[in-house]
Amino acid sequence: MTLRLFNTLGRSIEKFEPIERRRVRMYTCGPTVYGPAHVGNFRSFVFADLVRRYLEWSGYDVTWVMNITDVDDRIIRIAKEQGISIEELTERHADGFREDLRRLRVTPPDRMPRATEHIPDMVALIETLLDRGHAYRTEDGSIFFRIQSWPAYGRLASLEPEQMRVGERVEADDYGKDDVRDFALWKAAKAGEPSWTTAIGEGRPGWHIECSAMSMRYLGHSFDLHTGGVDLIFPHHEDEIAQSEAATGERFVRTWLHCAHLQLGGQKMARREGNIERPADVYQRGYTPRVLRYALMRTHYRAPLEYTDETLVHAAREVERIDTALAALDAYRNEAAGDPSVPALLEGCRERFKSGLDDDLNVSDALAGVFELVRELNRRVSDRSLSTTDARAAAASIRELDRVLAVAQEDESALPEPATRLLEERVAARAARDWATSDRLRDELLGYGVVVEDTRDGQRWRRAVEVAGG
RNA sequence: GGCGACGUACCCAAGUGGUUAAGGGGGAGGUCUGCAAAACCUCUAUUCACCGGUUCGAAUCCGGUCGUCGCCUCCA
Known part of the structure; x- marks a missing residue:
């Protein structure tokens, strides 16, 4: 192909x-x-x-x-x-x-x-x-x-x-x-x-x-x-x-x-029509640039795209789903034998991604494959059938596809220093079963655009997609 | 008037001749959990704008109708 x-x-x-x-x-x-x-x-x-x-x-x-x-x-x-x-x-x-x-x-x-x-x-x-x-x-x-x-x-x-x-x-x-x-x-x-x-x-x-x-x-x-x-x-x-x-x-x-055009209110978005919105307006409303990018990219380029309030909401949910899966894979630890089905799963997704995009850049089809992979991997994370190595390979595979999409969150090196410190403090609070402090720190981290979740692998975090600055 | 694109569920959106019409969101129910979140499971289109036709078989091909949008001199 x-x-x-x-x-x-x-x-x-x-x-x-x-x-x-x-x-x-x-x-x-x-x-x-x-x-x-x-x-x-x-x-x-x-x-x-x-x-x-x-x-x-x-x-x-x-x-x-x-x-x-x-x-x-x-x-x-x-x-x-x-x-x-x-x-x-x-x-x-x-x-x-x-x-x-x-x-x-x-x-x-x-x-x-x-x-x-x-x-x-x-x-x-x-x-x-x-x-x-x-x-x-x-x-x-x-x-x-x-x-x-x-x-x-x-x-x-x-x-x-x-x-x-x-x-x-x-x-x-x-x-x-x-x-x-x-x-x-x-x-x-x-x-x-x-x-x-x-x-x-x-x-x-x-x-x-x-x-x-x-x-x-x-x-x-x-x-x-x-x-x-x-x-x-x-x-x-x-x-x-x-x-x-x-x-x-x-x-x-x-x-x-x-x-094709982006439409707002049933008409082509154009300065002349007076129905424009700028990236800065989108960020002002709390959506991150990568959500906007995703929203503009997720439908076929030759189909008109109606830009509504839901356009960004949907995009945010989908980007978040990819982020969450990556965060879960990154945090995952299980020193066990690997899951033999993983390589084929990853390769299958890559093939579908490629055949979708080869077909006149059918992004929706390519993305459907990514989401199916995400569900399969989440399932395996839940039932702990992956090894640490599998999880690493899976995350790397998704990031490899994201070289094309460019919507996933960047690595933690980009986190502001106070957030890194709060994350560490929260780990300590949880170890001490100090739930009040743990919950307070979770709220504070949200202020830095960091969403914290607790799993059996411990605390894991991801960037919020609806806070400016991502 | 000419040319072109589009019409699939509550929303977004794949599928363009052949098993049960992808995927995401939302909704309903369930599992897990210090709380929360996430995740997972089940359910949510007998039907593809409408009407004819071709075919063993059509969302997919053909003809027509309706609707929406764009371009036809400096707009991405």
């Missing part, structure tokens, strides 16, 4: 075969840093991270590039409104974005190029498009891509250019294009807007060109995977394909992956 993925280009599930045997090059359209990103945005970034982690887990070397868009209309407008420089605004939100990724345990991309640092690459690309007759200049000095020059336009989105509903949402002025469907590669300088002096004139880049320039700069003219939300299919990704392939004459991206 090998990995099969749904390619938006062609709308079918295909066997995944990277251009190079053991190496995968992937690109993700990153944020426009005009403000903090919302939970819906993070669905697509967590999804991209799942792809990256799963590929690495499967043995590939992955080069992952995610851009940061740090110049565009909204950035210019908001910086103006707030009376700060564009650099100050974008720096602040780019930092915030990186911090959000870190907390959500998104593997740091190998590169996070910024648009403003790649103007020469974009200019070179636009020059080529001008030379080849795919782009033209308007009176004010702006440059547009000529859609009519590219017959394959509309293939990704499966839209016929002739049937597009032109005119409804196109701004009337729009720099005097030849055809309303043509899109901007370069916007001529305007008073009060940032601009660069370049070989193609004074101005700033359009949105789409930056992704073509930066992806090809770091990944080559042809690379394996490109991810984003479904809302980027058209026009953003369609335009990327047109301008990239028209410039290089080579296939741009092999496989396009798009995740």
